Amino acid sequence: MSLLALDRVAKRFDNGTEALKDLSFTVGQGEFVSLLGPSGCGKSTALRLIAGLASPDDGTLQWKDARPDLGFVFQEPTLMPWADALTNVRLPLDLQKIAHGEAEARAGNALARMGLASFARALPRELSGGMKMRVSIARALAARPRLLLMDEPFAALDEPSRQGLNDDLKRLAREDSITVIFVTHSVTEATYLSDRVLVMTPRPGRIKADIALPPGPRERLSPAFAQSQKRVADALLEPT
C-alpha cells in the first residue's frame, strides 16, 4: 500500500471558494512527486491538507500508518527575523526537546549541507533570498523528516541558484530516502526532479494527468529529458 492516498478530497473556503474538488492521488514510500498546475488551482491548499494544517470538507486522506514526521518548506523562507540562521534551523529540534548540544550539531550540519556553514550566526536580513531559502530547507531537513512538503520553494530564485538547489535537493532526498511532495509552476523543474508529475486542472483543482517519468539520473540538455519535458508540458496545456 502507498504511503499516502487522497480520495476525492474537496476543500471549500468560508467565502465560498471551491479550491479542490475530487482530488485523488497516491504517493509511494520514497517517491519524489511533483504537483504541477496553474496559479490558484489549489496546490498550496492540497499541501496544507496533507500537513494536517487544514482538514478536507469531503473525501478522505489516508496514511499507511500514522502521519510520518513532516518537514514543510513554504514558498517564502518563513524565518524568525530576530534569530540567526543556526537558531532558525534548530527550531524544530528545540521543540522536539533534543539536547542543546546535539541540536546545535545537527543544525550546524544541516546548514553545512546547504553550503551555509559560515553563515550560522548571520541574521536573515544579512542573507540573500536564495540563502534564506536554503536556511528554510536546512531547517526542514535538520528535523530528519520522513516526508518533505515543499511549496514552490525555488520560485523566486534565479536559474543558476535554482538548478543548484534542485541538484542539492535531489541528492539529499535520495541520501536520506525522504518522500517528497513538491509544488511547482515550472515544467522543467518538475521534470528534472520527479519520479512522478501530477498535473492539476484549474480551480477547483483535481488531477488531470499522472505522468511517471523514466527512472535514473537526468541530463538537462539530453533529448530524453526534452521528450519528458514535452510530455509534461502537453499534459499541462491540454484543455480539460
Add this chain to the structure above:
Amino acid sequence: MKRAASLLLPLLLGLALLGLWEGVVAVRHIPPYVLPAPSAIARALIANFASLMLSLLSTLTVTLEGFAAALVAGVGLAIAFSQSRTLERMLYPYAVVLQVTPVVAIAPLILIWVGFERIDLALALIAALVAFFPILSNTTLGLKSADFHLIDLMRLYGASRWQILWRVRLPSALPYLLGAMKIAGGLSLIGAVVAEFVAGSGTATGLAWRIVEAGNRLEIATLFAALLLLALLGIALFAGFSLLEWALLRRWHESALRPQP
C-alpha cells in the same frame, strides 16, 4: 557634518529665542508676574532646586509606577486576548470605553475611592489608566501580526500555545509594544500631572502641584522652572524608551534597518 548641523541648528535657534525673550522682557519692562525673563527662571530654579528636585522625584515615581502597572496589565490582557477570542470579544469594548472616556473626568472619583491618605496610589492609578490603552491595543495587534506561516510551522512540530506565544508571537509583538511604550510613557506623565491637579492642595507634592501653587502665589518664575523640569522629564522618558527600542530592535527589525551605503 550633517549630524553636527542637525544638533547645532536647533540649539542655536533656541539660544537666539532665549536671548530675544530676555531682551524683550528687559526693554519693555514686562513685570515678572506676567512673563519672567529666562535669567529669572534660572535663578528661581537654583533657589528652589532642592524642593523642586523632590517634586520631580515625586512626579517621576508616580509616572513610573503608573507606567509599570499599565505595562503589566496591558501586556497581560493582550496575551489573554491572544489565547482566547471569546475573552477578547467580551472585554475589548470595555477597554475602548475606558479609552474614550476622558480619565480626567473620573479622576476625582478615583481619589475619593482610593482615599486621600493613599494619595500616591490614587495618582499612580490615574496615570496607569491613561497609559493602559495604547499598550493593550498595540500589543494585541502585535501578537496577531505574527507570520502565520511561522505559526503553522510551530504547530507542525507540535509546539504548544505557550511555545508559540513565547517563541513567535511575543517577539513579533515586540516592535509594536516598544512603539506603544514610547507613547504610554508620555501619557502616564500627563496622567500624573492631571492627577496632581485634581488632587489639589495639601496632598500632592509633585511638579504639577508646584505649578498650581506657584501660580496662586504669582511666583511665575518658579512656575516656569517647574514647567521646564516637567518638559525635561517628558523628553528623558521618550529618549529612554527610544534607546530601549533601538537596543532591542536595531539588529533585526525593519524599522531600525537602513540600506548600507
